[in-house]
Amino acid sequence: MTTSTRATAKVPAVLVLEDGRTFSGRAYGAVGETFGEAVFSTGMSGYQETLTDPSYHRQVVVMTSPHVGNTGVNDDDPESGRIWVSGYVVRDPARVSSNWRATRTLDEELERQGVVGISGIDTRALTRHLRERGAMRVGIFSGDAVADGATLLAKVQAQPQMKGANLxxxxxxxxxxxxxxxxxxxxxxxxxxxxxxxxxxxxxxxxxxxxxxxxxxxxxxxxxxxxxxxxxxxxxxxxxxxxxxxxxxxxxxxxxxxxxxxxxxxxxxx
CATH class of the missing domain: 3.40.50.880 (Class I glutamine amidotransferase (GATase) domain)
Known part of the structure; x- marks a missing residue:
């Protein structure tokens, strides 16, 4: 399920960790639900390379840099033929992309490839939580997928662990x-x-x-x-x-x- 980029920014979303901690924000990219292992990236640039790195298959990537999407998306920087992350978490998405090489915005590309994301949350607090507690399963829910918190937590806890995954x-x-x-x-x-x-x-x-x-x-x-x-x-x-x-x-x-x-x-x- 997807919604237009302009409308997506107003769609409520919630991130739920397997230990029960939640963060509320707004949809970013595609609208729906997604699951994976929560990990974080401290890079201040190069988000296209991160998104298309096959190493992030089945992982939800949290960006610690507060501003993401500033340079848009181009067709030269991907590390593979598609986005591999299962979900994307940012604090402040760029309102406009500003780079002569950009052909579209980051949120448009996430939506085009069906990547469910969330924006408007304290990604540094989330990163500190993951650093202290370790990588864990996570779900992102937006639009109609946002429902009772206990139901969402049960969905996250039902997902397979990364341990033992041959990917x-x-x-x-x-x-x-x-x-x-x-x-x-x-x-x-x-x-x-x-x-x-x-x-x-x-x-x-x-x-x-x-x-x-x-x-x-x-x-x-x-x-x-x-x-x-x-x-x-x-x-x-x-x-x-x-x-x-x-x-x-x-x-x-x-x-x-x-x-x-x-x-x-x-x-x-x-």
């Missing part, structure tokens, strides 16, 4: 692809996609690296078929304790002595 294959590429080196080729890297951001292989390519991006289900045989000088394990969502396949592959790489590096989820696997 990498849900966001990773299904087919291998190559990002060619820019300029002279110096190295070949096999990158295991567990939720890779688009800029990661691009930055490697800028440094003369030909990057073979492989699915999360890639085997050691798949990796060594590209004759890599190094192996990279990417960022990604979910519980690393479920990553039995990537763990086994990483062990095989370590046993062969191939240079290995990673980031976020990849480092957790290591």
């Amino acid at each position: 990498a294959a849900e966001v990773a590429t299904k087919e291998a692809y190559v990002v060619p080196a820019i300029g002279e080729k110096k190295f070949t890297v096999a990158a295991v996609d567990l939720g890779i951001k688009g800029m990661t292989p691009h930055r490697m390519a800028e440094r003369g690296i030909e990057v073979h991006v492989l699915p999360a289900t890639a085997t050691a045989e798949d990796i060594y078929a590209v004759n890599p000088d190094g192996v990279f394990f990417s960022n990604g969502p979910g519980d690393p304790a479920t990553a039995d396949g990537p763990v086994a592959v990483m062990r095989a790489v370590l046993e062969r002595g191939t240079p290995l590096f990673g980031i976020c989820f990849g480092n957790q696997i290591l």
Whole structure:
């Protein structure tokens, strides 16, 4: 369910944490209900990159920076082909977007992709609560979805935990692809996609690296078929304790002595 952006700003919304704490505000983006694991981002810019980072799959992102949406949305900065966050929480949405690269506003993009959000709440207080109590399940409800508080809390508590969630294959590429080196080729890297951001292989390519991006289900045989000088394990969502396949592959790489590096989820696997 969605409502026009101008009308959405007047639609009541409520955020409910699994421990019962609630925050009341206004709808932002799509109107309806959504659930996920509550986490926070302290970045003062780069919200497009955060929204489209596959690592945030099934998470509701709380922005600590009070003003969000100032530079609108463009088609150049996303890290993937879609928004991955399951919900978005901001304090003061920008009333206008002001950037020569912008093609639409942030709230319009959230609405277009069906991302339910909330604005007008004290995101710093919410962040302090999460920092002290730890990440927890959360629901955002707006429009007709706002009902009795006990009912909303029960809905949140009925959602699955992030612990034990195996999500990498849900966001990773299904087919291998190559990002060619820019300029002279110096190295070949096999990158295991567990939720890779688009800029990661691009930055490697800028440094003369030909990057073979492989699915999360890639085997050691798949990796060594590209004759890599190094192996990279990417960022990604979910519980690393479920990553039995990537763990086994990483062990095989370590046993062969191939240079290995990673980031976020990849480092957790290591």
